[in-house]
Structures are given as structure tokens and as C-alpha cells.
Amino acid sequence: MGKQYRSTSEKIFDAFNYVFLALFGLLAILPFIFVISGSFATDAEITKRAVFLIPKTFSLDAYKFIFSTDTIMRSIGVSIYVTVIGTIVNLFFTVTMAYPMARRNLMGRNMILNLVIFTMLFGGGMIPTYLVIRELHLLDSLNSLILPGAISAFNLIIVKNFFQELPPGLEEAAKIDGCNELSLLWKIVLPLSKPVLATFTLFYAVGHWNNFFSALLYINDPSKWPLQVMLRQIVMLSQSAGDLSSMDPTFVQPPEQSIKMAVIVVGTIPILCVYPFLQKHFAKGVLLGSIKG
């Protein structure tokens, strides 16, 4: 079976294709590389040599400043809290609802499914939802960043479909062995669903860490701002970190550009850390969603 014949034009296309895709891949991560290297540089260097990969003068000043500032540290704390508690709430609500919905013989199952699907097509919108949150006295409470998004209808349906695909004999066998519904779910179904649960844990966690919209709507108190809102204040509204910090006025104004870059890095790092774990699962997790059920 010798080599397949390839015409010159095909060879040119292949070469072009490799180069193009390599460039595209590089472009996807290059901004981070520039920002990371910029966060370790001094402001003078950033303004002098716009483009560099390795700073000449390696400086940790920007990070030292961030980690000594109350306001930024507090917002990192808020983000971590919301991400951890929020993800636990998400998983609890999603699993407990998906599990009964996966039972084909459950009375009222279709009605519930339609109820869920309808919310994907049509919703009350920003203002009515805001007023409900206000009536529940959730404004300026971190619960407003957690409860209104407790279930993503899309994720719920994917998890339900996954449960449905588990072998049906499992249920009967477990019941003969004296399992009730709760122990069946806890001891048998959940351990079998680890890959799916891992995918959604990470999806939900990333969603919470990146959430900006809910905080913009529901949180007015700056001491309860998550990191994404703080990031916008510092980078885009150019509120100098000095205004935000409650530090003493004798403090020397730190390098502005590199602080912006360092805050961007801090806002991204957790994602870059979970990404390798995510990557193994998400293609499968996303594709499960395209199976109709």
C-alpha cells in the first residue's frame, strides 16, 4: 500500500492548513502570556517596550500590592465562597431533580419535563426576576449569587438523560437487596455517574467564578463584590487600586499597568488550574446533551 497520491495543490493546502491552525491556537493563548509577563514587569518597562515575553526587571510588586489590599482580598474571598457553596447547591438541586425525572414510569414526568423546557424558551426577564429577588430580601446578600441560578435547565436535562441510560435492571436488583430510593441514588447511581458529575461540578464552578451579571444586578455593597466586579472597577474604570484600598495615605502609589495585569491573572488562574481536569470530560459532557430524551 504505497503512499497515497497527493497533488501539488493538496500539498499546498495541507501546509497552509497546519500553519493557519497553529497560528489560531497560538492566538488563543497569546494574550494571557503577554499579560502574565506584563504582571511581573515594572510600569516603566511596559510603557517603553510594548511587546515582550520575558521582563528585563522581574518584579513582584504588583502581586505584593494585591495581596496586601483588603478590598481585593475580600473580593477573592467572596468569589471563593460563592463558587464553593454555589456549586454544592447546584449539584444538590440538579441531581435530586434529575433522578426522579429519569424514571420513565413516574406519574407527571412529562408535565415536569415540559415545565422545565418551557423556561428555556421563555422567561420573565431581567426586571421581574430582579423584583422577585428584592421581595425575597436577597439584595446585597451573597445568596442572590447562588439561589437564582441553582439549576441550569440545560444541565438538568443532560444529567437526566445520563441517569436514564443506566441499566434498568440496576434498580430492581438494588431493591431486592433492600435499598430504598435514597440509598439507591446515593450508593449506586451517584458512584456510577462520576464522569458526568465531574463535568458539571466544573462547569458550574467555572460559571460561579466568572459570574458578573448577577453581582452587577443584585449586589450594591462594594464589600460584597466578587472578584469579577472588582476587576472591572480596577481595569476598566481605572479606579486606582489606591482608592479602593483602605491603606494608609503614606503608601507609595504602586505601578498601575502591572497591577491591572496582575488582577487579570488572579481572575483567570483558577480557570487555568481546573482546565486540565475539565478538558478530559467536557467534549463528552457537551455531546451527551445533543442526545434527545
Add this chain to the structure above:
Amino acid sequence: MRKQALRAERETRWKRLKRDKWLYILLLPGLLYFLIFKYVPMWGILLAFKNYQPFIGFWKSEWVGFEHFKVFFQNPDFFMLLRNTLVLSLYNLIFFFPAPIILALLLNEIRRALFKRTIQTLIYVPHFISMVIVASLTYVFLTTEGGMVNEFLYAFTGRKIDFLASPDWFRPLIIIQTIWKECGWGTIIFLAALAGVDVEQYEAAIVDGASRWRQLWHITLPSIRSTIVILLILRMGTILDNGFEQIYLMMNALNREVAEVFDTYVYALGITQGAFSYSTAVGLFKSVIGVILVLGSNWLAKKSGESGLY
């Protein structure tokens, strides 16, 4: 006879309910969530037909019918919002929608598994980055005060461009951000569709002497057509959604005339100025058109022989 059958059925219903009581208990938190946070706000839509006064409350506020809609349609802002929303969606459709398809087709032509996997890993990364970070990166690179791009421009042309405050640059920036962030992620579904294409068809085509372009045209594209159609339908439904966060973050006083869309307008009037009823009406107008677009394009897809969404 009939009565008896009915009673028997009721009895079995009761039995089934009793048998599955744990399942129903498990359902409760989820159902409560959907009722409180999804269905109660749907009732709130009635605000659009009332003159809501926070101190009087929802029930006692007076009904005004379609008054808010009339005011909105007569407001010159209406045309600005409609134009900005539609132009952005159109740009998205033309420049962004085909991008993942093309990228997936190019990736599909790569034979070296390691190279392919590496590129995929890289192009998925931006999807997980928050919009705030994307906008922040844009600011840091494009600012006229020491931004990398402007320093470059200055070194070569002696001039700087204020990308962030110029109405001409707003739309291109939005589209470039979207392509950078979501294009790689968008390939997942097309790559899966491409992986499902029968290899024998290609072998047969090669025997018949078909070039790679002909293979692409006659085998590859037809076999992912239904995937493309479904995603296009989904896209149509969100044509009036331009991604609130992204536009809100990129909008400023200088580019507002091209940037303001329905969602940002609802936020500005409702949340920051407290015009609850009026902004609910604007939001409702948007949702209703959105639902009509999804149902309409789904109907159209079915008419033209595709499977559609439902």
C-alpha cells in the same frame, strides 16, 4: 362500569404516588426552584401592563394596558435599539456563525492526532474565561495610554487610534471578541458530526477519482447539514440577545449610539432608574419576538425537509 374503571384508576394513581413518594420528595427542591425563580417572574410580566409603584405594591398599582408599549414604539430610542441589535446579530451571523464550521473542517483535514489534539486544547481555553477578563484584556491591549497595540501603531505610523471610544470600532471589536472567545468551543459539535461521517463514502469517492474539494462538497458538507441547520435555528431564537455582559462592558458614553441594545436599555432604565413597568414592557417585547423567531425558523426548517428541533 365506567365509574368502576375510574375508581380503579384513581386507586392505582394513589398507589403509584405512594410507591414513588421518595421520588416526589426528591423532586421538591427543584420544582420549588423553577416555580420561584422562573415561573413567579413570568407573572411579573404583568407589570408591563401596569403602572407599578413600589410603595403601593404589585396588586394595587393601576392597569394601563399597552400604554408603555405605545410610548416605547414612539420613542426614537426604539429605532436605535432595533438597528443596533439587528446589525450586531447580522454581523454575528455573517462573521461568527461560519467560523466554527470552517475551523472544524480545517481541523478535520489534519491527520496527525497529536497536532490536532494540541490545537483543540488551545482553542477551547478562551471559552472558560469570563467576559470581564475578555473585556479587560481588550482594554489593556487597546488603550491609548501604553496599550500594546497602540504602541505598535505609534511606532510605525506615528498615530494612535482610540479603539475603545470610537463608534466605528465598537462592532468590529465585539465580533472579534466573540470569535476569539467562542469560535474554538463551537467546533466541538461540528467535529463530533464530522467524526460520524461514514469512512467508506470517502473511500468510494477516492476510487471514483474525487479530489478533496469534491469530497468536501459532496460528502462532508451534506453530512453535517442537519447540525448546521439546528444550530442556525437556535441562533435565530437569540437574534435579539446580544450578550448583555459583553456589550455592557464595552459600552461607554462615546459609543453608546451604536452600542445600546435592548438588554442594556432595560438594565439602564429598570435597575438604575427604577422605571420598572416601562423596562418590563421593553423586555417583554424582546422575549416575544425571540420566541416567534425560534418557532418560525423551526417551522421553516421542517418545511424544507430538515428534522428541526422538536
